[in-house]
Amino acid sequence: MxxxxxxxxxxxxxxxxxxxxxxxxxxxxxxxxxxxxxxxxxxxxxxxxxxxHMGQLFIEDNPDLEKLLEKIIPIDLKNIKLNQSKYSFLTNESGGIYDDLIVTKVKKGFNIILNAACKENDYKMIKDALGGKFKLILNxxxxxxxxxxxxxxxxxxxxxxxxxxxxxxxxxxxxxxxxxxxxxxxxxxxxxxxxxxxxxxxxxxxxxxxxxxxxxxxxxxxxxxxxLEAGLCLYGHDINETTTPIEANLKWAISKRRREEGGFLGYNKIKSNINGELSRLRVGIKPLGKIIAREGTKIFSQDKNEIGLITSGTFGPSVNGSIAMGYVKCDFTKPGTKILLEVRGKKHEASIAELPFYKKNYVR
Amino acid sequence: MNEVKFSKEHEWIKLDGDTATIGITKHAAEMLGDIVFVELPENGSSVEKNGNAGVVESTKAASDIYTPVSGQITECNQSIVDDPSKINSDPENQAWFFKLNIKDKSEMNSLMNKEEYDKFTKENDS
CATH class of the missing domain: 3.30.1360.120 (Probable tRNA modification gtpase trme; domain 1)
Incomplete structure (x- = not known):
C-alpha cells in the first residue's frame, strides 16, 4: 500500500x-x-x-438511524444532545472492542471519529450493519x-x-x-x-x-x-478485539440504559462481566525503579505467579517517572498493591496506581 | 595514540594508556531521542567485545549498549544515571558511560576513525 x-x-x-x-x-x-x-x-x-490520519465519518440522519446505530455502538442516542460528543466503541460478537470512537450529533446526522488503522474496516462494518439506504461519507x-x-x-x-x-x-x-x-x-x-x-x-x-x-x-x-499520563487507552495496545469495555475499565462509557437493556453486539459477554464474571481489569501501574515496562512486559504477584501483562509503558515527563498500564487478575487491582514486572529477565518492583497519573483540567 | 575511535553500534572509545573511556555518539543520542533512564555495567565486571554493557531507555524504546572492546570495568559515570538528559546534551564528552581496563589493544584496530564513522552514518541514513 x-x-x-x-x-x-x-x-x-x-x-x-x-x-x-x-x-x-x-x-x-x-x-x-x-x-x-x-x-x-x-x-x-x-x-x-x-x-x-484519523477517520472522519459522517452519517446522514434517517428515521431508522438511531435504532440501527445503537445495535453496533453501545451509546445512548436517545440522550445525546445536538452538538454533544460521546466516547464509545464498536463492539464485536464476543464483547471485544472493534474500535473506540467519538460520536458527535450534528444538525444533519452524526460525525464519528475513528482510529486511523481501523477506519476502512469500521466503514464497511457500519455500512453493512445499517443496510443500503443510508448516506455514509468517510471524508x-x-x-x-x-x-x-x-x-x-x-x-x-x-x-x-x-x-x-x-x-x-x-x-x-x-x-x-x-x-x-x-x-x-x-x-x-x-x-x-x-x-x-x-x-x-x-x-x-x-x-x-x-x-x-x-x-x-x-x-x-x-x-x-x-x-498515557492521562490514563487514556490506545487502540491496538490497551484495548483491542479481545478486551471488553468492562475489562478495559471503560464501563463509564456505556450509559445505564444500554447496560441494562443491551441490544448491541457482544452484550451477553459484557453483561456477564458487569455481573461479576470478570477475570482481569485494566489498571495503572507505577514501576518503582529506573526502568520502563513496555508493552508485553509480564506482571507477577509478589509470590511470583504471573498475573497479567503490560499494554503501554513509557516515561511520563509531567509525573517525572516511569508509568504503565496493563491488565491484571481481579485480585490485584487495588491501588497500592505491590507487584513485580519482568524487564530484561529481572523482576522489578512496582505497584498498582490510580488513573490518571496526571490530573485533568477539563472545562465543564 | 589518543585518537577517538567509533564502532558500528555507535559507541565512541578513547584510549589513555590501558584505560578506555566509552560512550555513545552524538548521532546515536539524536537517533534515540530523549533519554530518560540508563543502566550501566557493574564496577569490576568483565565485558567482552561487542557484548552487552548497559541499556538506555528513551521515551521511544530501550536500546542495548555494547562495548567495542573487551576488558574489566573500572568506573561508571553515576552522573548520567542521576541525569540521563546529559547524554542528549553532551554525549561525546561529559556523558561518557564507563571506563574499562582494556584486555587486548589490537581490538582497537577494527574500529573506525572519525572520518570513517561520519561516512558510515551518512550511508546508513540515506
Whole structure:
C-alpha cells in the first residue's frame, strides 16, 4: 500500500519533523525540540497536533438511524444532545472492542471519529450493519487538528470568536476565512483543548496562524506520553478485539440504559462481566525503579505467579517517572498493591496506581 | 595514540594508556531521542567485545549498549544515571558511560576513525 500523507506533510517537514509510518501515513513523531519538551509545552502552554490520519465519518440522519446505530455502538442516542460528543466503541460478537470512537450529533446526522488503522474496516462494518439506504461519507477532503493545553482556548479564541464558550465534549459550527469548520472541545492529552475539522485546503493556513499565536507543533511521540499520563487507552495496545469495555475499565462509557437493556453486539459477554464474571481489569501501574515496562512486559504477584501483562509503558515527563498500564487478575487491582514486572529477565518492583497519573483540567 | 575511535553500534572509545573511556555518539543520542533512564555495567565486571554493557531507555524504546572492546570495568559515570538528559546534551564528552581496563589493544584496530564513522552514518541514513 502506498504511504499516505496528510495535507500538513510539507508544513511538518519545513518545521524539521522526524516522520514515522503510522497506520499507512507518514506522520511526525517529533519535531526538533524532542518528545519531553513537546510534552511539557502541551501541559504548560499549547500544543498543535495533526491527527488528520484519523477517520472522519459522517452519517446522514434517517428515521431508522438511531435504532440501527445503537445495535453496533453501545451509546445512548436517545440522550445525546445536538452538538454533544460521546466516547464509545464498536463492539464485536464476543464483547471485544472493534474500535473506540467519538460520536458527535450534528444538525444533519452524526460525525464519528475513528482510529486511523481501523477506519476502512469500521466503514464497511457500519455500512453493512445499517443496510443500503443510508448516506455514509468517510471524508478524505477533511483534515483534523487538535489544539491542546492551558493556552489553547485563548489562542483559538483570538482567531475564531466564540470557541472558548464551548463546554467539554461539545462542539459547534464556526467559520474560518469564510469556510465552515466544525470544532469540538475535546482531545486526548488530559488537557483542555479543541479538535478542529476543516478542509484540507485551509488547514495549513489555520495551523500557521495558531503556531504564530503561540501553539507549538507536537508529534505522535508526545501525544503518546500525554495520553498515557492521562490514563487514556490506545487502540491496538490497551484495548483491542479481545478486551471488553468492562475489562478495559471503560464501563463509564456505556450509559445505564444500554447496560441494562443491551441490544448491541457482544452484550451477553459484557453483561456477564458487569455481573461479576470478570477475570482481569485494566489498571495503572507505577514501576518503582529506573526502568520502563513496555508493552508485553509480564506482571507477577509478589509470590511470583504471573498475573497479567503490560499494554503501554513509557516515561511520563509531567509525573517525572516511569508509568504503565496493563491488565491484571481481579485480585490485584487495588491501588497500592505491590507487584513485580519482568524487564530484561529481572523482576522489578512496582505497584498498582490510580488513573490518571496526571490530573485533568477539563472545562465543564 | 589518543585518537577517538567509533564502532558500528555507535559507541565512541578513547584510549589513555590501558584505560578506555566509552560512550555513545552524538548521532546515536539524536537517533534515540530523549533519554530518560540508563543502566550501566557493574564496577569490576568483565565485558567482552561487542557484548552487552548497559541499556538506555528513551521515551521511544530501550536500546542495548555494547562495548567495542573487551576488558574489566573500572568506573561508571553515576552522573548520567542521576541525569540521563546529559547524554542528549553532551554525549561525546561529559556523558561518557564507563571506563574499562582494556584486555587486548589490537581490538582497537577494527574500529573506525572519525572520518570513517561520519561516512558510515551518512550511508546508513540515506
Amino acid at each position: 502506498e504511504v499516505q500523507k496528510t495535507a500538513l506533510y510539507e508544513y511538518h517537514k519545513s518545521l524539521g519533523a522526524k516522520f514515522v509510518p503510522f497506520a499507512g501515513f507518514q506522520m511526525p513523531v517529533q519535531y526538533t525540540s524532542g518528545i519531553v519538551e513537546e510534552h511539557k509545552i502541551t501541559r504548560s502552554k499549547a500544543g498543535l497536533f495533526d491527527v488528520s 478524505k477532503d477533511l483534515s483534523l487538528i487538535a489544539l491542546q493545553g492551558p493556552k489553547a482556548a485563548e489562542i483559538l479564541e483570538s482567531v475564531i470568536k466564540g470557541v472558548s464558550s464551548l463546554k467539554f465534549m461539545n462542539g459547534d459550527d464556526f467559520s474560518y476565512n469564510e469556510n465552515k469548520i466544525y470544532i469540538t472541545r475535546s482531545g486526548y492529552t488530559g488537557e483542555d483543548g479543541f479538535e478542529i475539522s476543516l478542509s484540507n485546503k485551509i488547514v495549513e493556513s489555520l495551523a500557521k496562524i495558531l503556531v504564530s499565536g503561540g501553539a507549538q507543533p507536537i508529534g505522535l511521540g508526545a501525544r503518546d506520553t500525554l495520553r
